[in-house]
Amino acid sequence: MLGKTAGGLFWMSRYLERAENTARLLETGQRMALTRTKNSAEEWGSVLKTAGVLDGYLAKYDEVDRDNAVDWLLRDVDNPSSVKSVIKQARHNARLVRTALTYDVWGAVNATWMKIDEATQRRVNQRDLPAVLELVRQQAALVRGATLGTMLRNDIFDFMRIGTFVERADSTGRILDVKYYVLLPTAFAVGSSLDNIQWESILRSVGAGGGYQLTYGQRTTPSDIAQFLILDQRMPRSLHFCCRKIQENLSYLKKDYGFAGPSCEASNTLYEKYLNRRISDIFDFGLHEYIQDFLNDLGGLSRQIEVDYRFYE
């Protein structure tokens, strides 16, 4: 496979994953803002920060407000990480690697772009927002379904999966990075309604409210939430789960190609260093530092993958 193609597959999957994650953040922000009308601006600021687009936003607008934040996150093409921008990028990459995709996957990505483009021609008002976000999630599910159902399990698939899970780990990490203080033991004003809302929002932004309840019942504690998002082996958006998938797919490539670059070892190191841990160790080390270090190393791993498999010249 061409190095360029591997890169196109990796980025196509990252962008699609990012679209879905940003849509979920928007949903969470919307809900938080509705629940806590007083601090709406603060909440949207935190959403922008989580999506990594706050600086760009502040370069364009003087202050954070709901309508502009939603527009920036959803459809502003000046924001390279807006849902619209990343879906356009995903489609661009899909066109670039068209020969590596099945007809179904290409058709799903192309249709996703056409539908989202049409749904975001104008500013989306509060009433229509849920339907647009639902469309983003449905389309993401369609692409995923087509991928799982029609793609051969070969190196093409591996690069797509690696892209997906690097992006997802990054997203879950960022959510924790921005909201870590809610989970700190010092914020142990247990049972206060404020914390319950914050905790709920964290779970919601990774689409894991239901999964958490299944696992932990009604008991909500910061330590359990952190455990669930970082170390749970079954939760498909936990750092543990994502990291395992990256390791797995890199090892398939190693087997397939008969060689492995430094990235393969780096993924094992990432796992050992951050995920072969107990949650109490992480809190002892400092949750915030832990997450920041993790995000740093994850970025390094991603760049090493690009080098090892010759994405660029």
Add this chain to the structure above:
Amino acid sequence: MSEYFDEMLNDDGSLRDSYEEIGRWFNAQDVSRLRAKQREAEEVFRLTGITFNVYGKAEAEERLIPFDIVPRVISGREWQRLERGIEQRVRAINAFLHDIYHRQEIVRAGRVPIEMISENEAFLPQMLGVSPPGRVYTHIVGVDLVRTGPDEFFVLEDNARTPSGVSYMLENRETMLKMFPELFSATNVRNVSDYPRSLRRSLAACAPDCVENEPTVAVLTPGIYNSAYYEHAFLADQMGVELVEGHDLRVVEGRVCMRTTRGYRPIDVLYRRVDDDFLDPLNFNPDSALGVPGILDVYRAGGITIANAPGTGIADDKAIYSYMPEIVEFYTGEKPLLQNVPTWRCSDPESLSYVLDNLSDLVVKEVHGSGGYGMLIGPTASKKEIAAFRDKLKSRPANYIAQPTLSLSTVPIFARSGLAPRHVDLRPFVLVSPEGINITPGGLTRVALKKGSLVVNSSQGGGTKDTWVLED
């Protein structure tokens, strides 16, 4: 009676034999259902991404080529004649190319003047003395034919460089099969879907002698913004080969190699969809970012096959075109089976004065132009346009040729008012390899959708149709 040949209807309005099934089927259809189908077809094309990019427009501008649901039918008998004529012509073109890059017998024999070769921009001195593997120069040819009567077919252009449009031949058929399966069960239509497999086999058969294993084939595209990018990706996909760009390639140890996830791997046959001028910045246009530095040196040393060979443009040049009857006769010893359109070379003073006197009746084309750009269609041009063109023609006569306006045949399209005749041309696709010449029974039918228009180019508002060659 119409002044144009109607391929579907006889002069008395009855259906010609080859259109009987389609005519019967059409009359039995509910018009609103057909309209829905027409929309459905467009939706399929849009979802599949069968689009072309328009030069000079914003990058995001991807357009659909309109598709008409009424097939264009060619009888088995008509096709056999065309096939023989095309094969003869393509053999002659390859012999001509080999000759002018070697002994130039045809020039010595005084059949083609030396200036036509030596002063032609498409002639590549770098190719002198080079023999491509199997002596094949034009691996893929798309001969443009027009029809003016029951037995009158003319070759309009030979397209021996990098003919495009074959993806439409294939996708149009797929779309028709999906939408109107019942139509195919009633008619014996010859299959076109083997084309990608034949293309791959044909290319592999032209691999350089040094290649021992199954040859590695790749398609070279100028990139995602090229107007035919969809087709490049489509063909690579259908053949199961890599789609590469210049920056994926480099010369390593005397071979042209592509950067893969496992390192640089050699390519044996490169089906390039990049023009000669951009192929190799070291040997041609130094500003080209689309090509591969040094590829021509590898080629000359026999390390790679380039399809079509560099320098084939000399054979489909519009000035050389006027010599095609002589060329066919010179190399095959036979009279040409397909007619040439009478052509005035404006470089010749007598021809020029005739052309200037008759501009309003003629079609004048640039020698190196394509895509319907920069041409004058006398009968439909305004006085002002003719006057402006006259000046251009006078200042650079050698840059132009002129031809009579042909009465292109018509095939009906499904218009708002029902079936309505529109002018068409036909581009069959020809594969050449040491194993032989393979012509896919079908081709690309382009149709001028505007009433009365004779310009079928997609860049000028033309559409396409599925083309049926019948089993007799």
